[in-house]
Amino acid sequence: MSRVYQLAPSILSADFNRLGEQIQRVEKAECRWLHIDIMDGMFVPSISFGMPVVKSIRKESSLYFDVHMMVKDPERYVEEFQSCGADMITVHAEACRDLAETVKKIHETGADAGVAVNPDTPLSAVTDVMDQVEMILIMSVYPGFGGQKYIPESTERIRTLRRMLDEKGLEHVHIQVDGGINRATIDEVLAAGANIIVAGSAVFGSNIEQNVRELQEKISSYSKKAE
Numbered sequence: 170m171s172r173v174y175q176l177a178p179s180i181l182s183a184d185f186n187r188l189g190e191q192i193q194r195v196e197k198a199e200c201r202w203l204h205i206d207i208m209d210g211m212f213v214p215s216i217s218f219g220m221p222v223v224k225s226i227r228k229e230s231s232l233y234f235d236v237h238m239m240v241k242d243p244e245r246y247v248e249e250f251q252s253c254g255a256d257m258i259t260v261h262a263e264a265c266r267d268l269a270e271t272v273k274k275i276h277e278t279g280a281d282a283g284v285a286v287n288p289d290t291p292l293s294a295v296t297d298v299m300d301q302v303e304m305i306l307i308m309s310v311y312p313g314f315g316g317q318k319y320i321p322e323s324t325e326r327i328r329t330l331r332r333m334l335d336e337k338g339l340e341h342v343h344i345q346v347d348g349g350i351n352r353a354t355i356d357e358v359l360a361a362g363a364n365i366i367v368a369g370s371a372v373f374g375s376n377i378e379q380n381v382r383e384l385q386e387k388i389s390s391y392s393k394k395a396e
């Protein structure tokens with residue numbers, strides 16, 4: 170099966186004073202996805218931004234909006250995020266009262282559904298919904314902040330998850346990896362089986378275009394080899 174590979178720049182590391190302009194720059198640099206981190210100050214210690222920001226950037230962008238909800242009881246908000254422009258809504262297994270019900274609710278809004286696991290959450294937390302989602306997100310840092318260091322054990326978790334999906338005939342389910350991805354770590358997550366690569370500080374640095382190009386080149390050379 171030929172797999173889709175995407176770089177999903179995380180706007181948590183963007184300059185919020187020029188957010189629209191920075192999103193246009195990743196779009197012009199031929200990214201197709203945008204990773205949007207919603208933090209509630211409860212599930213994670215930090216607070217980022219909410220619906221008004223998503224609604225506002227939606228007006229200027231045709232990127233695929235990949236909304237990562239680091240929010241307790243996220244089922245309360247999935248309808249609103251979809252109506253503000255989310256294309257994919259990812260919720261944490263640890264944050265949901267009923268994960269399968271939340272996934273169902275996301276699909277009822279018309280959005281794609283993802284489920285995320287923290288670095289210390291066993292993959293068994295998402296086994297029951299694997300056949301119901303479009304994407305599984307392996308957090309490769311503890312969620313809450315950009316700019317952290319990649320947790321090396323994440324590589325084996327990605328490999329195990331890809332094997333589990335393959336064994337169940339679920340090759341089409343995306344594996345997303347998020348946290349500490351940069352030029353030094355991207356090769357190993359691709360080789361382990363991740364196909365949607367989130368990068369925040371490695372993209373929104375001093376030269377967005379060059380950063381995107383370098384990461385895209387690594388993704389494209391890996392995907393050509395994998396064909």
Ligand SMILES: O=C(CO)[C@@H](O)[C@H](O)COP(=O)(O)O
Nearest residue numbers: 312313314315316349369370
């Ligand atoms: O969800 C999160 C952090 O909780 C991420 O999406 C970060 O925004 C990734 O940042 P980098 O590690 O790539 O700088």
